[in-house]
Structures are given as C-alpha cells and as structure tokens.
Amino acid sequence: MIAEQTKAPAFTLPDSAGKQISLSDFAGKKVLIIFYPGDDTPVCTAQLCDYRNNVLEFTKRDIVVLGISSDSQASHKSFAERNKLPFSLLSDTEKSVAKAYDALGFLGMSQRAYVLVDENGVVLLAYSDFLPIIYQPMKDLLAKIDAA
Structure with a gap:
C-alpha cells in the first residue's frame, strides 16, 4: 500500500455517468478511497451496502467516499443503481x-x-x-479513521 504521510497521487477517472472526477475536485475535504475487486460480487456488494447503510457516519466526519475498481462505467452504473449507493464509483479500467x-x-x-x-x-x-473474501466492517473502519 501507499505510504502514510505521503502526498496522494493525483488522478482523474470517469464515474458511472461518464463525468470525469479528480482527487483535486475535493481539495479542502477528506476523501476515503475504497478500492474493491468488482461490482456484483457477494463480498463487494455486502461491503458497499454496509457503507451505504452507514453513510451518515462519513458525512458527520466530512468525508467524501469514492469507490474504485477496474469495472466499466456501465457496470458501475448498474451496480450503483441496483444497490442505491450514495457515493461515486470510479472506473479504473x-x-x-x-x-x-x-x-x-x-x-x-x-x-x-x-x-x-x-x-x-x-x-x-x-x-x-x-x-x-473479508471486508472491513463499518465500525472497524470508523475506528481506524477516527484514530488517524
């Protein structure tokens, strides 16, 4: 993994609607980047739905959430709509x-x-x-975020 206390690499990727999203769009805000293996897999679906169900915890901490996988924009769009995900999924094909x-x-x-x-x-x-095959449950993820 990237080293902590280093500058985050800049990036620009398309979201599920084709809009180009850059890390720099969120200057002045905290951003949680969640890399995950793939849309519509059982563990990834459970993980992102867990975070969806608890999205107010990110909001309370002024954290923007971005999900990134190598899936296509079309796959992300279908996955996000079906699961009502309230955060952007970016396509890193x-x-x-x-x-x-x-x-x-x-x-x-x-x-x-x-x-x-x-x-x-x-x-x-x-x-x-x-x-x-295991994801970070929300309570454990928040504990790590709060300790950072």
Whole structure:
C-alpha cells in the first residue's frame, strides 16, 4: 500500500455517468478511497451496502467516499443503481490508479484497500484487508479513521 504521510497521487477517472472526477475536485475535504475487486460480487456488494447503510457516519466526519475498481462505467452504473449507493464509483479500467496507490493484488485485481486522504492531499491512513473474501466492517473502519 501507499505510504502514510505521503502526498496522494493525483488522478482523474470517469464515474458511472461518464463525468470525469479528480482527487483535486475535493481539495479542502477528506476523501476515503475504497478500492474493491468488482461490482456484483457477494463480498463487494455486502461491503458497499454496509457503507451505504452507514453513510451518515462519513458525512458527520466530512468525508467524501469514492469507490474504485477496474469495472466499466456501465457496470458501475448498474451496480450503483441496483444497490442505491450514495457515493461515486470510479472506473479504473487501466488499473493506473490502483497501481499508483499500490493497491493491486497478486492476480492483477484491485485489493480490498482503504486510503484516507486529508484536506491537503496527504495520505492519513492506508491499508488493505489481508483476505479478499473479508471486508472491513463499518465500525472497524470508523475506528481506524477516527484514530488517524
């Protein structure tokens, strides 16, 4: 994973509607980047729905949430609509952002990884789940965010 206390790599990726979203769009805000292996997989669906159900916890902490995987915009759109996800899903089809954040697993898929970027673009927290079949439950994720 990317080292904590380093400058977060800049990126621009399309969201599910095709709008280009850049990390710099959120200057002055905290951003939680959630790398995940893929749309419509059981664990990723459970994970992102857990975060959806508790999105007010991110809002209370003034944190913008961005989900990133290598899935297409069309896949993200369907996945987000079906699950009523209130945060942007970004399409990293070339895996360039996952590479920049050192969030690629050994099979070339995105790890289940979390990066919290502060208001100045510095990485406050960066880690990945050891097993891809397990995700960070909301209470554990918030504990790590609050401690950062």
